[in-house]
Amino acid sequence: MSILDWTVLLGTLFFIVAYGIWKTRGSKNIESYLKGNNDMKWWTIGLSIMATQASAITFLSTPGQAFSDGMRFVQFYFGLPLAMVVLSITVIPLYYRLKVYTAYEYLESRFDLKTRTLAAFLFLVQRGLAAGITIYAPAIILSTVLGMDLFMANLLIGFLVILYTVSGGTKAVSQTQKHQMVVIMLGMIVAFGMIIYLLPSGVGFSDALHVAGKMGKMNVIDFSFDWENRYNIWTGLLGGFFLAMSYFGTDQSQVQRYLSGRSITESRLGLLFNGLMKVPLQFFILLVGAMVFVFYQFYQPPVFFNKAESAKVYETEYANEFKAVEQEFETLFVKKEAEVKSLVVAIQQNNQPLADQKAMEVNAIEEKSSELRQEAKDIISKANPNAEARDADYVFITFVMDYLPKGLVGLLLAVIFSAAMSSTSSELNALASTTVIDLYKRSFRKEASEKHYLNASRWFTVGWGVLAIMFATFASMVDNLIQAVNILGSLFYGTILGIFIVAFYFKKIGSNAVFWSALFAEAVVLCLYYFDVMPYLWFNVVGCFLVLIFSYGQQTWKNLVA
Structure with missing residues (x-):
């Protein structure tokens, strides 16, 4: 700098x-x-x-x-x-x-x-x-x-x-x-x-x-x-x-x-x-x-955006294998760049059939590029099992x-x-x-x-x-930081929200009912995450409704028994 x-x-x-x-x-x-x-x-x-x-x-x-x-x-x-x-x-x-x-x-x-x-x-x-x-x-x-x-x-x-x-x-x-x-x-x-x-x-x-x-x-x-x-x-x-x-x-x-x-x-x-x-x-x-x-469709991007990790591979026995992937990636980029420029011309000429055709060709090359990027990540992981083999968080800072x-x-x-x-x-x-x-x-x-x-x-x-x-x-172990923060929130927020909703709107439900329901709801949410049952955003809904349902059920049962 x-x-x-x-x-x-x-x-x-x-x-x-x-x-x-x-x-x-x-x-x-x-x-x-x-x-x-x-x-x-x-x-x-x-x-x-x-x-x-x-x-x-x-x-x-x-x-x-x-x-x-x-x-x-x-x-x-x-x-x-x-x-x-x-x-x-x-x-x-x-x-x-x-x-x-x-x-x-x-x-x-x-x-x-x-x-x-x-x-x-x-x-x-x-x-x-x-x-x-x-x-x-x-x-x-x-x-x-x-x-x-x-x-x-x-x-x-x-x-x-x-x-x-x-x-x-x-x-x-x-x-x-x-x-x-x-x-x-x-x-x-x-x-x-x-x-x-x-x-x-x-x-x-x-x-x-x-x-x-x-x-x-x-x-x-x-x-x-x-x-x-x-x-x-x-x-x-x-x-x-x-x-x-x-x-x-x-x-x-x-x-x-x-x-x-x-x-x-x-x-x-x-x-x-x-x-x-x-x-x-x-x-x-x-x-x-x-x-x-889009910028990196016209300017050569690195095969892996975390340059510090890439540099470490060059010092290992996997250096030649990594360089071969890099070279293939760069060759493929030249071909993709030409097709992207043709796509831009078709767009500017308002030639929709040609634009669609060029888009298919560009996306096919992009898919191969993604496969090469994955190969590069695999090599980095082989060269250093403790390496951070995910680079999405480095894309913007690399451009800067x-x-x-x-x-x-x-x-x-x-x-x-x-x-x-x-x-x-x-x-x-x-x-x-x-x-x-x-x-x-x-x-x-x-x-x-x-x-x-x-x-x-x-x-x-x-x-x-x-x-x-x-x-x-330990944060380098996560795939994408913005997702990691939201996943963490979703694991706990639904249960906490359920407690507050009961407090605000269900005045007849008592403390024991909501306390044990919250513990049960949190355990269920953690199990759903561990077994990868559903997308994490739904944990907020599931956790909240489990607290509401089980709190209401417990309180109703208690009233009937009494």
């Missing part, structure tokens, strides 16, 4: 850390630290909610998702706007009326301590693991760009996030995220513009869209009902709705964002703002990935490092680091608040000073940060 790139990157990181520390100077008690004195305006809440979701994974993994699988992942978010409306009407007024620090406090007043503790525990497990993945994502960059050991990169990123989060509280996190979202959006818009600008002469944005469509990357909406299909409009609307209901209604990393609002109206507007903007934002990021795919001019590389790296720090700081802040309020203060140290609980919050932040770093060392 150039000096200019380092200046842009380090200047942004310094500003984030310094701003977070500066904004904490007024945090003298636990209410200020965890709730920010309830003075946030709606646009701060909305941007903070979006920034919490927009981790580095979003900007590393989502373009890679579109590169390999097309745009259909956007359907995952179709249920989110409806969930924002429901939560704004039902959940926000309840939390404000009870004046809670965490979402799980309500469960004790509605049920009992064990149910509150169970829900808090499920959240801590899920969010603690997810925090590790959000640390791992930017560590990929350091390991690739600087040639650092991945563990050391995880350690460095984790240390910076812990420092920033411990110094800041909820108010600092939320205020900082406004500026981070500006950096994030500016960087992605610039990246998108550069992709279009760098396309060959005579190939415009419209042509690129047509090529992406002909090659199966513009598959935005799928109306087919296929149980095995992870991403269609039905899984998005139904599974996505339940996931969003649980994430935004019961996940403390999100609840804490809008509990800091100055009024119910401000919090509602913040949630609705997120509901309106999230789908277009994800669509745009996926479109960036689809355009990167290889083709963007000086200064813009630093800006895009700043985007990814900003997203990582904003998301992870929110997660660690929520993990600490849940641990202190729902476990430590409630069950272990019931009477202590405000200063004690404030210091405990900071120490628990450090503890969760260390655990997240430890889990980050």
